[in-house]
Amino acid sequence: MLSASAFPDLFLTALSVSVPTFGWVVLGxxxxxxxxxxxxxxxxxxxxxxxxxLPLMLFISAAGIDFSGLGGATYLLAGAIATVITLAASWAYGRWRNFPRPALGVFVQAAFRSNLAIIGFALCHAAYGEQGLMLAALPVALMTALYNVLAVWVLQVTHGGSRSLLGIVRGIIVNPLLIGIFAGVCVAVSGLPLPAVSADIGWGLSQFFLPVMLACIGGAMRLNIVYTAGAVTWEATAWRLCVAPVLGMLVAVAMGIDGAQLGVLFLLLSSPVAAASFVMVVAARGDGTLAANIIVLTTLLSIVTVTLGFAALVLAGLAAVPV
Structure with a gap:
C-alpha cells in the first residue's frame, strides 16, 4: 500500500486516464x-x-491475447458474478423502495449495465495501453452477452411482452462487437500469426474510432436533465457509479484479483450506463425518457467517480499504476 501523501500524485495520474476519455464527450x-x-x-x-x-479494433486486440499470461479466467468470472449480484441487490432495493414496476426494470438495468464496450474500453486503453485493450477484450465479450440476456429478462418481467429464447440468442450471435472478439480469440487460440502491421492498424483504429464514438455520445446528450431528474434517476445513478463498482471490487478482491486485471475490471464496471439500455427499454415500450436521463446523468458524473475510485485502488496497492 502506498502512503496517503501519494494520493495527490495518484489523483493526477487517475485524471490522466479519465480526462482524455471524458474530454471527448465534453467536446461532443x-x-x-x-x-x-x-x-x-x-x-x-x-x-x-x-x-x-469497433469490431475490427476488438478483433485485433483479441487476436493478440496471450492466454498463458492471463492468469486464468478468474477476473472474467468475477465480472460476471459481480453483474449478477448487482442485478439481484438492485432488484431488492427497488422493491423495497416501491418503485413502479416499469420504473423498476429501467432502474435495475441501469444498475448492472455499464458502457464497457465504448467508454470502459477507452478507459482501459488510456490506463494500460495495448495491455489494457487485451485484458478488456474478453470481459467485454462475456459481459456484453450477459448484459443482453439479463436485460431482456428484466424488461420482460417488469414490462410484460415476450421474446423467444431463439430471438435472444440470435441478437447475441449477430452483435458486431462479439463477432469481432470471437474471431480474434479464434486466431489467438489457433496460434496463427497476424501480420506485424496489424498492431499499427489496431492502434490507428483506437486513435480514431474511440474518440469519435465518445464525441458522438456527448453530442447526443442533453444537459437539462441535471435540473429535472427525479428520485429514480438519481438513485439509479448512485447504483451505477458507486454501488455496482464497490460490489464488483469486493467480489474481485475476495477472488484474489489484483494489478492490471483489477484495474481493468474496475474501469469496465464503473463506466456509465450503456446507450443500448435506452434502445432496449424503448423496444419494450418502457419509459424511454427515464432511461435516457439516467444515461446522461451517469455519463456526466462518472468522470468524478471513476477518477476517485481508480486513484483509491492504486493508492491501496490493489490496482496497477497506469502506464
Missing amino acids: MVLRRAGVLSPGFIDAVSRIAFNVG
Whole structure:
C-alpha cells in the first residue's frame, strides 16, 4: 500500500486516464451545441463505428491475447458474478423502495449495465495501453452477452411482452462487437500469426474510432436533465457509479484479483450506463425518457467517480499504476 501523501500524485495520474476519455464527450457536447454535429451525422458515424470500426479494433486486440499470461479466467468470472449480484441487490432495493414496476426494470438495468464496450474500453486503453485493450477484450465479450440476456429478462418481467429464447440468442450471435472478439480469440487460440502491421492498424483504429464514438455520445446528450431528474434517476445513478463498482471490487478482491486485471475490471464496471439500455427499454415500450436521463446523468458524473475510485485502488496497492 502506498502512503496517503501519494494520493495527490495518484489523483493526477487517475485524471490522466479519465480526462482524455471524458474530454471527448465534453467536446461532443460543445460541437453539438455549436451546430457542428448534427443528429444525422452522429447517427451515421455511430453506426459505422459500431458495425465496422469497433469490431475490427476488438478483433485485433483479441487476436493478440496471450492466454498463458492471463492468469486464468478468474477476473472474467468475477465480472460476471459481480453483474449478477448487482442485478439481484438492485432488484431488492427497488422493491423495497416501491418503485413502479416499469420504473423498476429501467432502474435495475441501469444498475448492472455499464458502457464497457465504448467508454470502459477507452478507459482501459488510456490506463494500460495495448495491455489494457487485451485484458478488456474478453470481459467485454462475456459481459456484453450477459448484459443482453439479463436485460431482456428484466424488461420482460417488469414490462410484460415476450421474446423467444431463439430471438435472444440470435441478437447475441449477430452483435458486431462479439463477432469481432470471437474471431480474434479464434486466431489467438489457433496460434496463427497476424501480420506485424496489424498492431499499427489496431492502434490507428483506437486513435480514431474511440474518440469519435465518445464525441458522438456527448453530442447526443442533453444537459437539462441535471435540473429535472427525479428520485429514480438519481438513485439509479448512485447504483451505477458507486454501488455496482464497490460490489464488483469486493467480489474481485475476495477472488484474489489484483494489478492490471483489477484495474481493468474496475474501469469496465464503473463506466456509465450503456446507450443500448435506452434502445432496449424503448423496444419494450418502457419509459424511454427515464432511461435516457439516467444515461446522461451517469455519463456526466462518472468522470468524478471513476477518477476517485481508480486513484483509491492504486493508492491501496490493489490496482496497477497506469502506464
